[in-house]
Amino acid sequence: MKWISTLTVASLIVVSGISVKGHAADLPSLTPETVADYVYAVVESHRAFYTSHVVELLEEQGIAKAGGEWHTEKKTVPLPVQVLNETSQRFSSKFNGLRYQLISLWPINVKNSPRDQVDKSSLEGLNVRPERPISRIIKGDAQTYFRAIYPDVAVSQACVSCHNNHPKSPKRDFQVGDIMGGLVIEFPVNTR
Numbered sequence: 799m800k801w802i803s804t805l806t807v808a809s810l811i812v813v814s815g816i817s818v819k820g821h822a823a824d825l826p827s828l829t830p831e832t833v834a835d836y837v838y839a840v841v842e843s844h845r846a847f848y849t850s851h852v853v854e855l856l857e858e859q860g861i862a863k864a865g866g867e868w869h870t871e872k873k874t875v876p877l878p879v880q881v882l883n884e885t886s887q888r889f890s891s892k893f894n895g896l897r898y899q900l901i902s903l904w905p906i907n908v909k910n911s912p913r914d915q916v917d918k919s920s921l922e923g924l925n926v927r928p929e930r931p932i933s934r935i936i937k938g939d940a941q942t943y944f945r946a947i948y949p950d951v952a953v954s955q956a957c958v959s960c961h962n963n964h965p966k967s968p969k970r971d972f973q974v975g976d977i978m979g980g981l982v983i984e985f986p987v988n989t990r
């Protein structure tokens with residue numbers, strides 16, 4: 799009976815398209831949209847975990863609060879958006895060109911403004927059709943990139959209150975459910 803199970807395993811491998819030799823080129827390829835969805839899932843789950851299990855816990859216990867000026871203010875930890883943007887800056891320079899960033903048409907921090915016309919028109923497009931991220935192929939001089947922008951929604955009153963009352967916020971009438979900005983996910987793609 800041993801040969802049957804060997805045969806079954808072998809045919810399963812063939813049917814599922816998994817290469818026995820394991821060369822990457824033989825594996826079924828992923829679309830850039832799927833890769834961006836994977837990165838999005840990881841980034842957003844880390845942000846949600848940090849918000850509810852670090853920031854809210856520290857605030858509830860009166861230990862620290864989250865604030866934009868955490869570099870200089872005592873008893874202040876980074877805002878979730880800063881953890882997100884700053885971790886990307888940390889690794890994208892030494893890694894392979896993958897980057898992610900929360901941006902907005904109404905940024906508190908001007909560094910989080912749209913980088914170019916593509917970002918700007920994608921953010922505008924999200925306000926009209928927020929169901930799926932807006933993606934584009936960006937051709938640079940030496941490299942071609944895939945860039946997707948996912949809507950960033952005001953999920954709670956905390957998002958709205960803090961932004962509407964922040965001295966540097968250019969917009970003061972956000973409401974729960976509004977799209978406040980977008981999460982950019984960009985990585986190089988092979989165009990052979």
Ligand code: HEC
Nearest residue numbers: 866879900901902905906907910951952956957960978979
């Ligand atoms: C306690 C205040 C506070 C809360 C709560 C808050 N934010 Fe922010 N948010 C900020 C600050 C300050 C910045 C700018 C951070 C920096 O220096 O990059 C920012 C940045 C952003 C940006 C990037 C554009 C910009 O304004 O610079 C987006 C998008 C954003 N927040 C969305 C949200 C959403 C969605 C929520 C709720 C899930 C939220 N924020 C909760 C204070 C807050």
